[in-house]
Amino acid sequence: MEHFVVSARKYRPQNFEDVIGQKSITNTLENAIKNNHLAQALLFTGPRGVGKTSCARILAKKINQQDVELAGDEDFAFNIFELDAASNNSVDDIRSLTDQVRIPPQTGKYKVYIIDEVHMLSQAAFNAFLKTLEEPPAHAIFILATTEKHKIIPTILSRCQIFDFKRIGVLDAKNYLKTICEKENITAEDDALHIIAQKADGAMRDALSIFDRVVSFSGSNLTREAVTENLNVLDYETYFSMTDLLLENKIPDVLLAFNTVLAKGFEGHHFINGLASHFRDLLVAKDKATLELLEVGDNAKKKYLTQATKASIPFLMQAINKANDCDLNYRASKNQRLLVELTIMQIASITFDGEKKKPANYIIPATFFQALSPAVKEIAKPIQKKAIVAQPQKVEEPKPKFKTPVLKSAEKRTSSLSLKSIHQKKELKKAVVEENFDHHPKDIFTEKQLQDLWKEYVAILQAKGERSMASIVGTDAPKLLEKFLVSFTLPNKLMQDQFLKGRTPITKFLREKLNNYGLSIETKVNETIEKKFAYTPQEKFNKMKELNPLLEKLHRIFDLDL
Template identity: 60%
Template structure:
């Protein structure tokens, strides 16, 4: 049985044409040999496993070929390799310089390959300077290093520098496919793609991973086998997570993250991979950037399909949120909670069910009607030909803007002839803004009945200068509403009807995402008192304050549904229930003192403070 040879040695390139991903450097070296323009000191620098030592050996072999040698001639007597990691003293460099003086026995050049040259000591570098600057005509030095910045400038200035680049994922995948075909291995493109990505630009690492995965899965190399052996998260995990994020399904998203942790992956790996997934989705949205997607054909189709479901705005926000979590992960004390919070934020992007802030209505040029349009229809329809709320109109001559309450409309009414309706396209709420508006409704009697309409002011947030300015301007244009409360509808209703509409309202806001308000409203069953008063009892003042702050929408809903605009809501706090819970340090101390009065003596004795 023949001994096993790893692929990194078995498939080491023997010619410049076999070198993967370094065409610019190999072409330069070939032209230099052909034109006899090769420098006597070369420095090959770049990351590990990209072909520095391999190119040095191929170059050492090619420069001695004159066409008369045998095919298997490797000129081993003319090539000297020195590992600077273990031979880094001044004595080692002195022995090297003594050998340089002796000319080659076979061939034209003696080639000295010094690997990991950055490991030489400072004194060894200095001892090497003179020989490197003026070597014999038959000597060529090839220095190789992965850390170019550690080499002293005097050495760099004496060398012709070649910077090797990382092997691209595409080049590494093509070479792995070539090796798999030579070995009779059936490999999926996605499997080889994952191996190439895991290698991170190093061909030697890619070949080592390839050998390991082949030993695990045999002659059939699948994506699933590669992900299991390399302990990497499969694309399917990120595709599933993105689908759940787009559906705003937070519970299943957290369960998926928990399964990922159970498989042995840490949260940092998961969130950084998710950020890369969002990046791949973004480059999949444009035809010009699809080439930046370094995945197999099968995975590419999945990316193209999912990218159609996502907007560029969503992906940009998602990348920003995931990247922020990636930066904070190392310093976080509760790393799992950080990732879970990030996932919840991602699932809340573009979520329409969240509670809207009514204070932003003024800046958005939106107003809220305090009195429904149906009320004006009922009152004015006696004298004006108004059919439905949608077709509600008022006449041009009946709407009289004034600048102060002292001005009267009787003289103007005397000059009016017949009522003239505004065009049907102009609804009631499009009356031009003015400090106040008076609507004159003619009756059968010669007297004129006036109804002062107050248009509600827009609410403005005070968080910025622009909002303050908008608020000031809005206050100047604010219109006051004056109406007779007795004119509002006051239909009778039963407590069962009220409870049914109350329940419908709670279900509506719960579906819209206002979970806190829905929970507070469900804490107690309202009771009908004095025909129009709804009594609600809360266990604490915090819940009472929350409901009072948000009661406008609730009351408008009930008034409209019950056709009664005299309904009032009265909220009380059950002191007995509230005392059961202690929230502040003072309340907690009082409860402790009630249980054991001696604790007050302890506080006074040691002069303790809360």
């Protein structure tokens, strides 16, 4: 069995051209060697896995490469001495090092000392190293490497030339992984490599370790599905489908999709953070000037551009704010799942156009998603469609099935835009109900059919967001009298006046559904019901006094206010 060498060691850079994502630093070091302008103490600092130790070794070899003519590639052949400060952090270790520094090299011009993880040195060891670092022998060069520069004492920092290594970009890491795939004869999807590069979080060594792990899982063919399954990351397809549901105001489907995410073992915090990042990427994809900030593969970029056309900027801004608030409150929440569910329900309600004036945390009523009849779904379609499109479109009113020639000609005469024509059009709407329908159908129907359609119309009003009218219509069930006369009882005169204003569309709806154009609605007020309603404090007190007369005596003795 052949010995396996991990990719992080196998493809470790051997010269400055192989170092990924640190072009400015490698150019500076090469020019310093070429111009003989190299400092005797250098500090390489930055995140893990970005090439600090590799650059230190390459630099150390290049310093003596011109003066040493040896075929070997061992460190000692180039007078390189590497010290791990994590395990050699005492004063005695530093004293032993300073004793060795005094001895000049037998071959070559310089002795190079690489001290890795230098921040692990003790305070006493730092102090013992100060004098040597400030005035080193002419033949000694120190290269210090650390991931935590803030732990190094300022007196050491002031004696070093500092090079800050940056995180490796996602695209740079992906391109390097693609090069390795070509060398290893591995077929990999562009999106699969992009997910690995994102998961590495700017560390090339981590990217290569993840790459080895995924190759062991799926063999020589890396697919996006295999990578997401092995790394247990939320695929961007999850966020694309979730955003589509949010834009379409489908709250039940959104909650089911979130439950699927939780069933896969992901935390709600991880999901809401990813959703916020997805909204940010959609916002970036809105403008060509910011499109380069979108660090995704070519296939994913096309999907972002497509979905960005569906989502309006106000929606994305509100959605990002709500997701950010959820992120801030997640740790302190007692019921974290409920917090995320409320957030995504609020996001799904942003583009809902049923309510004219919505509160900040508005959620679409549950009644909107109840099992509706085909007629209600037809009414709800324009509302949902209007919510999806960024620029609202005009929804045409359904035309009545029957219209007499007299009514048509009257509409032509009132087509001009004026106060008089507006008044005439209002009169024409009344004429639709009051018109003589002697020649139109008058099918027989039952009171049960009437009441079912009455409830259906209440649901339609709720779907449109007309809650006030829906509550008035739903106060009582209508009664069927003779000659297709419908009687509807209301508790007070105010509600009767409001109902009469909206009686025309109700009558039209019932006539069309029952196919009976002789149907009419009359209203009446039930005084006994009206007395049950108490509005002012005095009326409430009077009602309570009827039940208990002693309240009047109590009110008089203590001189109480109502």
